[in-house]
Amino acid sequence: MSVPATPSTASKLARPTPFTPRRPPSILSNGSSSTSDLSSRSNTPILLQGAKKFKAPLSSESRIRTTVPKSRSRPGSPTKLKTPVDGSRPKTPNTPRKGDFDEGPFLSEMDVSRIDPEEALVDFETVEAGDISADIDESILREYGKDDKVLVSIRIRPTDAAHAWDIVDKKIKLNLGLGKAPQDFHFDEILTGSENKPVYTAVARSHVCAAMDGYNAVIFAYGQTASGKTFTLSGDEDQPGIIPRAMKDIFAYIKRTPTREYLLRCSYLEIYNESIHDLLAPPSQSSAQPVQIHGSGNNIVLSPLREEVVTSLKSVKEVLQRGEGNRRTATTDWNERSSRSHSVFRVVIESRERDRDGRATPTPSGRQTPGFRPPTPGGARLQARNGRSVQTSVLSLIDLAGSEKATSDKERTREGKFINTSLLTLGSVISTLADNSAKNKTDHVPFRNSKLTRMLQPSLSGDARISVVCTINPSKDAIPESTSTLQFAQRIKKVQLHAQKKEVVDTDALLERYRKEIEELKQKLAEREADAPVRSRRLSAREQLDESRAMHDLNARIKQLTKLILTSQTVDESKGDESRPSSPAKVDFDMSPYQLQQELLSARRTIDTQATQILSLEAAILARPALPPDAPESEKDKLLQEQAKTIRELEIVVKGYEENLGEPLRKVKEDVEKEWSDKVEKETKLREEKEAWADELVKQLEKEKKLRMKLEEERQALAAFVKKFDALGLGNSLPLPPTKLRPPLPTPGGAAAVFAGRQRNRLQELSTMETLVETESPIRLSTTAVASGLASEPSLLEEQWDASVDDMSFEVVERMLKPGASAPQSPVREVFGEKENVLPVS
Numbered sequence: 001m002s003v004p005a006t007p008s009t010a011s012k013l014a015r016p017t018p019f020t021p022r023r024p025p026s027i028l029s030n031g032s033s034s035t036s037d038l039s040s041r042s043n044t045p046i047l048l049q050g051a052k053k054f055k056a057p058l059s060s061e062s063r064i065r066t067t068v069p070k071s072r073s074r075p076g077s078p079t080k081l082k083t084p085v086d087g088s089r090p091k092t093p094n095t096p097r098k099g100d101f102d103e104g105p106f107l108s109e110m111d112v113s114r115i116d117p118e119e120a121l122v123d124f125e126t127v128e129a130g131d132i133s134a135d136i137d138e139s140i141l142r143e144y145g146k147d148d149k150v151l152v153s154i155r156i157r158p159t160d161a162a163h164a165w166d167i168v169d170k171k172i173k174l175n176l177g178l179g180k181a182p183q184d185f186h187f188d189e190i191l192t193g194s195e196n197k198p199v200y201t202a203v204a205r206s207h208v209c210a211a212m213d214g215y216n217a218v219i220f221a222y223g224q225t226a227s228g229k230t231f232t233l234s235g236d237e238d239q240p241g242i243i244p245r246a247m248k249d250i251f252a253y254i255k256r257t258p259t260r261e262y263l264l265r266c267s268y269l270e271i272y273n274e275s276i277h278d279l280l281a282p283p284s285q286s287s288a289q290p291v292q293i294h295g296s297g298n299n300i301v302l303s304p305l306r307e308e309v310v311t312s313l314k315s316v317k318e319v320l321q322r323g324e325g326n327r328r329t330a331t332t333d334w335n336e337r338s339s340r341s342h343s344v345f346r347v348v349i350e351s352r353e354r355d356r357d358g359r360a361t362p363t364p365s366g367r368q369t370p371g372f373r374p375p376t377p378g379g380a381r382l383q384a385r386n387g388r389s390v391q392t393s394v395l396s397l398i399d400l401a402g403s404e405k406a407t408s409d410k411e412r413t414r415e416g417k418f419i420n421t422s423l424l425t426l427g428s429v430i431s432t433l434a435d436n437s438a439k440n441k442t443d444h445v446p447f448r449n450s451k452l453t454r455m456l457q458p459s460l461s462g463d464a465r466i467s468v469v470c471t472i473n474p475s476k477d478a479i480p481e482s483t484s485t486l487q488f489a490q491r492i493k494k495v496q497l498h499a500q501k502k503e504v505v506d507t508d509a510l511l512e513r514y515r516k517e518i519e520e521l522k523q524k525l526a527e528r529e530a531d532a533p534v535r536s537r538r539l540s541a542r543e544q545l546d547e548s549r550a551m552h553d554l555n556a557r558i559k560q561l562t563k564l565i566l567t568s569q570t571v572d573e574s575k576g577d578e579s580r581p582s583s584p585a586k587v588d589f590d591m592s593p594y595q596l597q598q599e600l601l602s603a604r605r606t607i608d609t610q611a612t613q614i615l616s617l618e619a620a621i622l623a624r625p626a627l628p629p630d631a632p633e634s635e636k637d638k639l640l641q642e643q644a645k646t647i648r649e650l651e652i653v654v655k656g657y658e659e660n661l662g663e664p665l666r667k668v669k670e671d672v673e674k675e676w677s678d679k680v681e682k683e684t685k686l687r688e689e690k691e692a693w694a695d696e697l698v699k700q701l702e703k704e705k706k707l708r709m710k711l712e713e714e715r716q717a718l719a720a721f722v723k724k725f726d727a728l729g730l731g732n733s734l735p736l737p738p739t740k741l742r743p744p745l746p747t748p749g750g751a752a753a754v755f756a757g758r759q760r761n762r763l764q765e766l767s768t769m770e771t772l773v774e775t776e777s778p779i780r781l782s783t784t785a786v787a788s789g790l791a792s793e794p795s796l797l798e799e800q801w802d803a804s805v806d807d808m809s810f811e812v813v814e815r816m817l818k819p820g821a822s823a824p825q826s827p828v829r830e831v832f833g834e835k836e837n838v839l840p841v842s
């Protein structure tokens with residue numbers, strides 16, 4: 001089944017280009033009833049008066065922040081914000097803004113801590129009929145969130161184009177024939193059409209109520225650009241979106257809860273190109289001083305961030321208008337008013353039980369003008385009072401920027417890169433969380449990779465009830481984007497949540513209650529003990545046993561309460577005296593597991609609250625102006641200017657460093673690394689060559705040693721042969737007449753002389769000697785030498801005469817290597833050079 005086209009949808013479908021509106025709706029509208037519906041809506045916003053409408057004149061540039069409309073009156077004398085006597089509604093505190101004061105331009109602008117929360121409380125008596133949502137269906141309130149799962153809904157935007165998706169019940173799948181094997185996606189809700197009321201009822205109402213009930217809640221819209229995220233969150237005049245409906249519902253909730261009183265604070269911020277801007281602060285200030293994320297893990301504080309106390313729908317409207325006016329939108333290839341940032345609208349809801357007699361909390365006497373109150377640390381906070389604890393929760397409504405392809409515009413492409421990167425990070429965070437939940441793992445979750453995920457860390461870690469509306473364009477052109485959105489939706493469904501209510505307990509009142517209870521118990525115990533002797537005589541053995549058990553229980557309870565008091569006091573005292581730490585030994589092991597659990601829970605809550613308070617205080621310290629509040633305005637102005645200048649300078653320095661130093665330094669580092677790695681490589685090669693050369697030389701040395709030994713053997717054999725030769729008298733039978741070339745023998749008859757003579761006349765005598773040498777001389781190899789494989793080697797003497805460089809001795813080689821060395825000489829000369837009885841051959 002394709003997406004059903006409701007009658008109202010049908011008229012919307014008549015719009016020429018619902019998905020790629022390139023001109024403003026007002027231009028598209030031709031006045032005909034069929035097409036005017038949607039376009040006229042988007043031009044006359046009601047509550048937001050500018051969810052889209054206030055998003056600037058259309059231009060190809062991102063909208064430059066505009067200043068806030070200055071319709072506010074200057075605060076006069078002390079304003080009576082809450083008038084419990086006549087029960088009329090409290091006024092939203094007029095936090096002064098730029099231009100309203102002659103003195104200090106921005107100081108009070110950022111300083112919402114000076115509003116007395118007690119004067120801005122809202123309760124069932126102060127909510128006006130107009131502030132209550134008339135069109136909210138009170139009967140429908142789903143119980144989503146209780147199963148600790150994310151509520152995931154799909155909203156399909158109406159389109160004229162052919163649909164690529166089939167919807168059956170709560171399943172959506174690609175039309176057959178469009179994909180290979182269409183995958184089924186199953187979600188909590190699949191919504192179609194242009195009506196925003198059913199969307200609010202289905203995806204947001206239960207979460208808004210959970211927030212009023214003390215749970216943190218997050219509702220966000222995710223989807224491709226122009227798929228209807230802003231339409232879903234903000235809506236228009238005809239179809240107010242989730243944000244305006246949620247605010248109406250909040251007042252309706254207060255109206256039907258007569259037992260509690262509420263303090264509501266709103267903040268509005270956007271994440272643009274990975275920097276957070278306060279949309280409620282004056283534009284110049286928010287860009288000069290971007291919001292920083294402080295703290296770690298689940299304790300995150302944003303500062304400096306304005307939190308406007310609101311007491312009526314009108315004040316909410318004013319806050320929303322101001323914020324929407326400051327949001328960045330621009331015309332892209334797909335959406336004429338595309339949100340170029342992620343926007344987060346947050347409502348902090350603090351509530352406390354009303355006095356037991358049903359009266360509202362009396363306000364302290366002598367009310368002051370908000371601007372002159374001493375600041376409350378960390379901003380306007382409701383205090384736990386008279387034993388009534390304060391419940392705090394945050395409702396976050398997030399309109400994410402849409403994922404998109406590269407556009408024709410350079411600036412849009414740059415923004416698109418930031419948008420896509422942070423959405424990718426959101427995707428990978430969700431994947432890891434889903435994986436961790438499914439496989440019971442604790443893999444690192446990359447929350448810190450983007451501002452968006454860092455800010456959502458506490459909620460995504462399970463601290464909030466989450467509802468996600470994934471918006472898709474059902475046309476065939478957008479199949480890949482829609483598939484990716486559906487896959488994201490499927491992954492987030494697997495994330496495990498465990499949201500808890502948060503309460504700040506009035507410890508003084510609690511201790512007082514314990515003390516009273518102890519007194520009463522002690523009295524009871526004393527009475528029982530007093531009658532014991534008389535009564536025990538009348539009681540049966542069984543009754544006596546019961547009686548002693550009852551006494552034991554009383555004693556145990558007294559002991560337990562005393563310990564509770566002691567523990568709290570020790571904690572209190574140890575604040576100022578670190579030598580006395582609170583001891584874990586104070587835990588009473590007689591307590592029931594339930595009591596212990598309760599105690600543990602309350603201790604955890606106290607720790608959480610204190611951690612948050614510490615962070616708030618740190619943030620307050622950071623945001624605190626360097627001048628005292630009563631310093632002359634001119635000095636404050638000067639200081640602000642100086643600070644803005646310093647920030648600008650630092651930004652320039654950082655930018656300059658990146659551009660001028662960072663980049664070149666990186667280059668230098670790379671060059672040096674490259675140069676050195678080349679050198680190292682060369683050196684290594686050289687070393688390897690030298691090692692090979694050295695090995696070769698060692699081998700040569702060995703060879704030469706062997707050679708010398710062989711030569712020595714030969715010499716000895718030769719000497720023996722010559723001796724034998726002499727003995728046979730053969731030496732005398734070879735007289736040769738001395739010539740100039742052949743001098744007379746030095747020692748005729750001597751073996752050495754014969755040998756030398758033979759050397760000189762070798763060539764001539766060779767033929768005569770041949771037979772004898774062949775049979776008798778050891779120069780020729782013996783049969784054993786042949787057998788041992790040396791046969792292929794020439795006679796040693798012959799070898800030496802024919803010696804090549806390969807066979808040279810170590811010294812010879814060394815000498816040859818020396819620069820300027822002469823051509824190699826015969827190695828025999830080298831070998832025999834020093835030997836006696838051997839004459840060089842001339």
Ligand SMILES: Nc1ncnc2c1ncn2[C@@H]1O[C@H](COP(=O)(O)OP(=O)(O)OP(=O)(O)O)[C@@H](O)[C@H]1O
Binds near residue numbers: 012042335400402
């Ligand atoms: N369900 C719907 N019914 C009728 N019109 C719709 C619907 N959803 C979106 N539109 C219209 O489509 C246009 C684009 O929608 P919208 O601005 O809400 O998209 P977006 O997802 O917020 O885009 P971006 O991410 O670019 O900001 C708007 O003119 C809006 O009025």
